[in-house]
Amino acid sequence: MARDLVALNQPERFSQIDVPVLSQIPILGPLLFSQSLIVYLMYAAVAVVFLALFKTRWGLRLRAVGEYPKAADTVGIKVYRTRYISVMLGGALAGIGGAFFTLGAVGSFSKEMTSGAGYIALAALIFGRWNPLYAAAAALMFGFAQNLQSVLSIIGSDVPSQFLLMLPYALTVVAVAGLVGKVTGPAAAGKAYIKS
Structure with missing residues (x-):
């Protein structure tokens, strides 16, 4: 079984x-x-x-x-x-x-197989300023960082493995942190609308 x-x-x-x-x-x-x-x-x-x-x-x-x-x-x-x-x-x-x-x-398929990729996608949306073209470019950039982590570990880089594992997330934090207060989403996103 x-x-x-x-x-x-x-x-x-x-x-x-x-x-x-x-x-x-x-x-x-x-x-x-x-x-x-x-x-x-x-x-x-x-x-x-x-x-x-x-x-x-x-x-x-x-x-x-x-x-x-x-x-x-x-x-x-x-x-x-x-x-x-x-x-x-x-x-x-x-x-x-x-x-x-x-x-x-x-x-x-396994439990928690995405390893926080949803948060990286949300960061790509914010970094892309709610524009599908820019968000796709940001997602490709974050995906590149994720893949770079794999490639560097395969070729036997001297970079510590812990740093390689945090690379995509660190890039995400740095990219979005630079936009805090500068980028705003739709004003009513996530807010309930009650018809009056």
């Missing part, structure tokens, strides 16, 4: 897909263009979310609901519906991210 449970917790990982010409670019090619399908979908999702938020009527309404829901309600925007749809879309994207983490990156 125990062997069956282990087998169930080792799903087949997504295979890597090389983009024909782009994957041959030195250094950046393998990093950005030799990935699994879900990573390429993430690139597309970032572009779609950016365009949806900043170039469509729906995005303008969503940002209005996030900044000042009472004013949005006054002009006829359905605040509750907009918030519920946004939470469902965000949950779907988070679920896709979790599926990638299990099936694409790690290849198994």
Whole structure:
């Protein structure tokens, strides 16, 4: 029975897909263009979310609901519906991210397997100033720090292992600490709206 449970917790990982010409670019090619399908979908999702938020009527309404829901309600925007749809879309994207983490990156599921990656994602959002393009760039930077930790330990660096383990988190703290008081999120984020 125990062997069956282990087998169930080792799903087949997504295979890597090389983009024909782009994957041959030195250094950046393998990093950005030799990935699994879900990573390429993430690139597309970032572009779609950016365009949806900043170039469509729906995005303008969503940002209005996030900044000042009472004013949005006054002009006829359905605040509750907009918030519920946004939470469902965000949950779907988070679920896709979790599926990638299990099936694409790690290849198994275990308790606390993310090791605080959710907080790093939140830091990427803050560091990216609530802009999907900047947040994706910040997430890539934090991911680079996480991967650098692995690479330095594999090649036998003289840097103590404790320092290597804290590298991504230290970078996150330093990056976000420099923005304290300078970056503000949507004014009504996390606040309940009660229609009066």
